[in-house]
Amino acid sequence: MNPTDQALIRQNALFKGMDFESFDYMLEHSIVRSLETGERLLQPEAQNHHLHLILDGSLNVYLIAQESQEHTSLRAGECVGEVSLIDGKYPSAIVVAAEPCRILSIPYDTVWSLINNSRTVTSNLLSILASRLRNDNKTIVDTQRSKSHFEHQASTDALTGVYNRHWMGKAFPRALQRCSHNKQPFAVMVVDIDHFKKINDTYGHLVGDLALKTVAKCMAENLRPHDLLARYGGEEFAVLLTEADLDAAKMVAERLRAKIAAAEIRSDDISFHVTLSIGITPTQHNEKLEHLIHEADQALYRAKQAGRNRVEVFH
Numbered sequence: 001m002n003p004t005d006q007a008l009i010r011q012n013a014l015f016k017g018m019d020f021e022s023f024d025y026m027l028e029h030s031i032v033r034s035l036e037t038g039e040r041l042l043q044p045e046a047q048n049h050h051l052h053l054i055l056d057g058s059l060n061v062y063l064i065a066q067e068s069q070e071h072t073s074l075r076a077g078e079c080v081g082e083v084s085l086i087d088g089k090y091p092s093a094i095v096v097a098a099e100p101c102r103i104l105s106i107p108y109d110t111v112w113s114l115i116n117n118s119r120t121v122t123s124n125l126l127s128i129l130a131s132r133l134r135n136d137n138k139t140i141v142d143t144q145r146s147k148s149h150f151e152h153q154a155s156t157d158a159l160t161g162v163y164n165r166h167w168m169g170k171a172f173p174r175a176l177q178r179c180s181h182n183k184q185p186f187a188v189m190v191v192d193i194d195h196f197k198k199i200n201d202t203y204g205h206l207v208g209d210l211a212l213k214t215v216a217k218c219m220a221e222n223l224r225p226h227d228l229l230a231r232y233g234g235e236e237f238a239v240l241l242t243e244a245d246l247d248a249a250k251m252v253a254e255r256l257r258a259k260i261a262a263a264e265i266r267s268d269d270i271s272f273h274v275t276l277s278i279g280i281t282p283t284q285h286n287e288k289l290e291h292l293i294h295e296a297d298q299a300l301y302r303a304k305q306a307g308r309n310r311v312e313v314f315h
């Protein structure tokens with residue numbers, strides 16, 4: 001073995017500080033092997049009996065499948081196979097040559113006798129395992145974070161930031177069931193911006209978007225925390241008012257209508273107002289969401305027919 005390889009092995013996290021005698025013993029019992037690009041070194045279906053140290057090239061580690069994004073890459077001087085060494089189980093990952101590699105494969109028996117004879121190697125092994133644990137914990141936390149991020153994205157309307165129809169289809173029925181189980185009155189409200197097409201036609205789509213965002217923000221700020229708000233269609237929002245009888249629902253709807261009518265929408269030198277038409281259906285029963293939306297839509301239709309900028313109740 002050439003001096004460069006020997007220097008590399010001496011710097012390895014597991015073997016650094018090891019005495020010369022142990023080092024020679026290890027080399028005597030190890031073999032050097034070559035891997036082609038794409039060749040597998042470890043896989044979960046095959047028991048492994050060696051600790052592998054990379055002398056040249058790099059290895060990719062995959063946790064699920066070779067086609068997935070690699071979990072990590074290992075370079076010359078790094079090892080794989082420490083965990084199977086400890087627990088004697090099959091490898092937990094797929095390890096593949098990312099390029100032509102030279103590997104020093106040290107039999108587990110040899111590594112164990114080094115561990116038994118050298119406190120340095122034992123303490124090195126513990127440090128390696130501790131950093132593995134930390135890395136794995138970080139991976140779990142990162143995965144959890146991106147999962148919540150994607151879940152949030154999947155249930156949120158990108159333009160207005162309020163929940164979307166997909167979320168509404170899951171969250172509203174659960175809330176309806178809870179209200180009816182607790183014998184609490186509740187109401188479903190459908191809210192539609194009046195003459196919204198004219199706003200787009202007059203000021204352009206971007207200003208239309210700004211109006212939608214303003215309406216969504218104003219509604220979110222003027223509902224109670226336990227009410228549910230979702231963007232239901234283009235310029236239509238749905239609200240589930242929990243613990244609200246007809247009078248309370250009318251009061252909330254009227255408050256929203258008045259707030260929006262008074263809110264100024266500004267973009268550069270443009271300033272205008274929008275109005276809302278609102279349909280409400282009050283109930284105490286766990287009826288189907290589509291049915292309640294349909295009833296609220298009928299009330300909304302009447303509000304539009306009666307001149308817009310008003311609240312109507314289904315009956």
Ligand SMILES: Nc1nc2c(ncn2[C@@H]2O[C@H](COP(=O)(O)OP(=O)(O)OP(=O)(O)O)[C@@H](O)[C@H]2O)c(=O)[nH]1
Pocket residue numbers: 159192193194195196197198200204205206207208209212233234235304308
């Ligand atoms: N800017 C913008 N416009 C949208 C968006 N989604 C839907 N729209 C527009 O909203 C308008 C809705 O128009 P209509 O359904 O005809 O209703 P309206 O003009 O509001 O009239 P009434 O509801 O009868 O008062 C359409 O022109 C859509 O293109 C959006 O995300 N951004």
